[in-house]
Amino acid sequence: MAEISKDLHTEHMVINMGPSHPVTHGTVKFLATLEGETIVDLDVEIGYLHRGFEKMCENSTWQQVIPYTDRLNYVSPLINNTGYALAVEKLLGIDVPERCKYLRVIACELSRLSDHLTNVAAAGLELGAFTAFLYFVEARELVWDLIESLCGARVTVNYVRIGGLKNDLPERFEEKVRYVFKEVRRLWVDVDKLLTKNRIFIDRVRGVGAISAEEAIAYGFTGPCLRACGVPYDVRKAQPYLVYDRMDFEVPIGETGDNYDKYLVRMEEIQQSMRIVEQALAQMPDGPINVRLPQVRMEPKEKIYSRIDSLIYHFKTVIEGIKPPPGEVYLAVEGGNGELGFYLVSDGSGKPYKCRVRPPCFALTAAMPRLVKGRLLADIVPTFDMINMIGGECDR
Amino acid sequence: MLADLIESLAKIVFIFTVNVGVFAPILGWVERKQSAVMQDRIGANRADILGFTAIGLFHSLADALKLLTKEDFVPANANKFFHTLAPFIALVPAIAAFAIIPFGGRYELFGHEINLVIADLDVGILYVFALAGLATYGTVLAGWSSRSNWSLLGGLRASAQMLSYEVAMGFSIIGIIIVYGSLRLTDIGAMQEDFFRWGIFLQPVGFIIYMTCAIAENKRIPFDIPEAESELVAGYFTEYSGMKFVMFWMAEFLEMVTISAIVTTLFFGAWHIPFVTDAMLLSWFQFAGPNGAAALAMLVNIVVFFTKVSFFIWLQMTIRWTLPRFRYDQVMRMCWKMLLPLSLINLSITGLVVLLL
Numbered sequence: 001m002a003e004i005s006k007d008l009h010t011e012h013m014v015i016n017m018g019p020s021h022p023v024t025h026g027t028v029k030f031l032a033t034l035e036g037e038t039i040v041d042l043d044v045e046i047g048y049l050h051r052g053f054e055k056m057c058e059n060s061t062w063q064q065v066i067p068y069t070d071r072l073n074y075v076s077p078l079i080n081n082t083g084y085a086l087a088v089e090k091l092l093g094i095d096v097p098e099r100c101k102y103l104r105v106i107a108c109e110l111s112r113l114s115d116h117l118t119n120v121a122a123a124g125l126e127l128g129a130f131t132a133f134l135y136f137v138e139a140r141e142l143v144w145d146l147i148e149s150l151c152g153a154r155v156t157v158n159y160v161r162i163g164g165l166k167n168d169l170p171e172r173f174e175e176k177v178r179y180v181f182k183e184v185r186r187l188w189v190d191v192d193k194l195l196t197k198n199r200i201f202i203d204r205v206r207g208v209g210a211i212s213a214e215e216a217i218a219y220g221f222t223g224p225c226l227r228a229c230g231v232p233y234d235v236r237k238a239q240p241y242l243v244y245d246r247m248d249f250e251v252p253i254g255e256t257g258d259n260y261d262k263y264l265v266r267m268e269e270i271q272q273s274m275r276i277v278e279q280a281l282a283q284m285p286d287g288p289i290n291v292r293l294p295q296v297r298m299e300p301k302e303k304i305y306s307r308i309d310s311l312i313y314h315f316k317t318v319i320e321g322i323k324p325p326p327g328e329v330y331l332a333v334e335g336g337n338g339e340l341g342f343y344l345v346s347d348g349s350g351k352p353y354k355c356r357v358r359p360p361c362f363a364l365t366a367a368m369p370r371l372v373k374g375r376l377l378a379d380i381v382p383t384f385d386m387i388n389m390i391g392g393e394c395d396r
Numbered sequence: 397m398l399a400d401l402i403e404s405l406a407k408i409v410f411i412f413t414v415n416v417g418v419f420a421p422i423l424g425w426v427e428r429k430q431s432a433v434m435q436d437r438i439g440a441n442r443a444d445i446l447g448f449t450a451i452g453l454f455h456s457l458a459d460a461l462k463l464l465t466k467e468d469f470v471p472a473n474a475n476k477f478f479h480t481l482a483p484f485i486a487l488v489p490a491i492a493a494f495a496i497i498p499f500g501g502r503y504e505l506f507g508h509e510i511n512l513v514i515a516d517l518d519v520g521i522l523y524v525f526a527l528a529g530l531a532t533y534g535t536v537l538a539g540w541s542s543r544s545n546w547s548l549l550g551g552l553r554a555s556a557q558m559l560s561y562e563v564a565m566g567f568s569i570i571g572i573i574i575v576y577g578s579l580r581l582t583d584i585g586a587m588q589e590d591f592f593r594w595g596i597f598l599q600p601v602g603f604i605i606y607m608t609c610a611i612a613e614n615k616r617i618p619f620d621i622p623e624a625e626s627e628l629v630a631g632y633f634t635e636y637s638g639m640k641f642v643m644f645w646m647a648e649f650l651e652m653v654t655i656s657a658i659v660t661t662l663f664f665g666a667w668h669i670p671f672v673t674d675a676m677l678l679s680w681f682q683f684a685g686p687n688g689a690a691a692l693a694m695l696v697n698i699v700v701f702f703t704k705v706s707f708f709i710w711l712q713m714t715i716r717w718t719l720p721r722f723r724y725d726q727v728m729r730m731c732w733k734m735l736l737p738l739s740l741i742n743l744s745i746t747g748l749v750v751l752l753l
Contacts, residue, residue, distance in 0.1 A: 015545045022626045037549070037724055126626035128617045128721030134435040194718070200618055201720050377549070378723045381626045 012040055019048045023126060023381050026391035028365070030380065037376050042369040046362075049391035057355035061321030062088055063162055065355060070156045072357060073393040075118050076111035076336040078147070080393075081160035086241060087331035087342035088162045091324040096291055100165055101242045102284040107150065107159060108242075108333070109273040109280070113184070114143045115336030115388075116224075116266045116273070123263065123385035124195060127204055132194045139187040142180045149176060162322060163297035164290030174281050181274050188270060196267070202260060209371040209383035210258035219370070220363030223338020224265045225387065229257030235334035246283065247276050262386040296322050321350025328354075337361045337388050359393040399508050407514045411494050414702070416650070421456035423649045423709065428452070430710070431717045466638035471543060474635065478541035483636065483643035486534030489527035490650035496523050497657045498582045500667050500697030501674040503690040512667070512694060513582055520579040521569060524658060525562070528613060531647070532558040535615075535622065538644070539632035550631025553724055554622035558613055560731040565609035567739035571602040571746040572662050585666030589673045595663035601742045603663045605735055610655040611712060612727065614648060618719040621727055656708030657701075664704055667697040 013034045018024035031043040053072070057065045069080040082104045089096065096104075121136035144154045149170050151159035159166050195201045211219075213229040226233055234251045236244040252268035254261025290297045294313035303310040326348040332341040338360030345354035364387045371383050425440065429452065432439025440452040448454075470476055500512030517523050532555060539551015575598045576584045588594050596603050612619040623631030633644045660666060668674075677696055681689035722730070 013545060015549075022629060037553075124720065128620065128624070128626075129719065130431070131435050131717050132720075134437065138436055195720075198720065200722055200726075203726055204720060204723055376723060376725060378621070378624065378627050 049395040053396035076115040078107040078111035083333040099287045100289045139184045205259035219367045228254035228261035259386045361389045469637040475541040482538035483640045486647040487643040489531045490647040499701045542635035561609045561612040564735040568605035588665040591670040656705040660704040667701040
């Protein structure tokens with residue numbers, strides 16, 4: 001036997017998966033070393049979507065950063081908007097009106113819905129379950145219709161403002177929400193039937209990409225991937241922002257941290273997000289949506305055109321920008337993939353001195369080699385799907 | 397002699413038209429429309445001729461036109477000969493397999509006996525397996541000759557999968573052969589005149605194993621690991637374009653028809669309507685005279701046969717659009733550890749029962 005194997009010349013096969021490969025949505029490259037079908041080594045190369053977000057922020061006023069944040073996690077842009085605005089408001093030391101907080105919660109949860117729906121759908125698609133994919137994409141379309149009616153855009157929403165919001169709820173929004181959630185719940189049940197107890201699906205995802213809670217924390221996991229390991233860490237519960245402390249919702253956790261648990265956690269969070277939106281709509285008080293601080297949030301156009309002080313403030317905030325006091329601040333919100341943090345430094349000028357983003361999927365992507373090494377080539381697919389790396393956020 | 401020749405030619409033309417001319421393009425359309433229905437979509441409906449869309453049927457025509465005019469791309473360093481040969485090896489067996497499938501009974505027409513099968517081979521089903529074995533070469537050659545890592549991995553997966561499933565598939569059919577005591581498909585078909593002698597009642601386990609293995613042989617979801625697009629881009633036909641690509645695509649669809657036809661012939665009464673024998677059909681159509689009755693009975697046979705075939709095609713498509721795909725090792729484990737032992741057990745029990753009766 002030893003004789004034979006000595007003569008048999010074998011070598012590892014190195015293949016480039018990506019940056020343009022069906023599994024590497026979000027544009028990333030895997031350099032996989034294969035022995036047969038087994039992954040001996042995996043290198044993850046990120047940066048294909050690097051746009052210099054942090055540097056761009058330094059050259060724009062505080063307010064002008066908001067459209068850039070849309071492009072971070074482009075599946076849930078409203079959360080990025082909100083996270084950034086909250087961080088700047090913390091820097092300014094201001095608090096937004098109650099109604100604004102509720103509206104932001106609604107916006108965030110709608111975004112989270114679209115994020116999780118897309119993620120589960122894509123996972124189904126890449127495992128070959130095309131029908132499940134389209135069911136959830138239909139649900140996501142409905143959620144995006146809601147977002148469109150709220151902010152006028154589907155992806156590049158640019159909805160949240162420092163110290164307020166672009167606009168209040170559109171007419172008959174609650175009715176639309178009721179209709180959409182009814183449909184989403186129906187589609188959720190369909191996908192649940194198609195996947196959750198499907199033997200083939202379970203075989204593909206259970207036990208694959210498992211990681212212990214300690215290791216996950218060491219890697220810096222947050223969000224659904226950490227919760228799947230059994231750690232009930234959710235920024236919305238741990239450090240409640242906006243009005244999350246008044247919402248009644250549960251944080252689903254898994255046990256093993258494998259892809260099946262990540263899937264189940266996301267499926268349950270879809271339900272919880274819908275609960276939060278419904279509660280927020282029911283509890284929401286009337287009132288203004290913007291702070292009454294003309295040096296931070298622009299006043300209505302009628303005032304700007306008719307009052308000289310409003311006009312001056314408008315001119316100053318547009319040309320010079322809002323001027324937070326010098327200092328630094330870190331604020332995290334629960335993004336679609338986990339803790340989305342903004343670290344802002346102000347030197348007292350109208351532009352950020354530094355705007356650092358803590359992207360949740362950066363830490364998750366870093367664990368890819370650990371999760372798939374020694375497993376089969378096909379295991380990259382569900383593992384990477386459940387990591388849910390979003391290029392815009394990871395590469396910035 | 398001349399009559400025989402005409403008869404054979406007519407049957408070949410008929411089957412060829414039905415398969416290549418009707419089933420392959422229509423199946424492309426059916427697959428689009430059925431997946432659309434299952435997924436809450438409308439499906440292909442845009443291609444039109446002078447404003448008529450014919451519920452999207454012209455898409456097949458548009459596809460054919462597009463693919464015919466596409467560049468035939470051969471990668472640098474690929475083995476050009478085998479790269480060109482592979483799609484032919486994949487497609488030809490898929491078409492040829494239909495030669496032995498009976499689509500109707502035996503009738504007397506104008507004093508000439510007509511058997512509704514192109515070639516009534518006494519080795520029958522073995523011929524189908526031989527051709528299925530050949531089709532493997534097309535896939536493997538395509539994977540190997542493309543000189544692409546994806547194609548190579550796809551080809552390797554395909555060879556392992558197709559060879560393994562052929563074994564289990566072969567054993568699953570032996571049960572049927574024992575029960576009917578013949579390899580000749582026309583005999584097997586004729587013996588299923590009695591509804592309670594249909595293969596599905598005599599060999600239910602054999603049917604399930606055969607159906608599973610056949611889908612695996614055809615490499616469709618959930619067994620499409622040789623072409624798993626999220627892992628291997630397109631697997632063994634990654635480097636194919638234009639008509640060569642279509643040949644793989646057509647081979648897949650035609651194999652689907654062949655599988656359905658074999659399932660119909662072996663397990664679901666071939667061309668028979670339950671409780672209706674060919675003699676009964678002839679007596680019902682007596683009003684049309686002896687020749688007319690035979691022609692009408694033949695027509696009924698053919699319609700019944702292809703209705704059944706269509707049902708099994710529909711079944712395969714439903715499976716295709718419902719399930720996710722297996723992983724490579726799971727496919728192999730399922731074959732060697734589950735289907736093969738199961739088919740062996742099925743075979744031994746069948747043998748024992750036949751011996752005792």
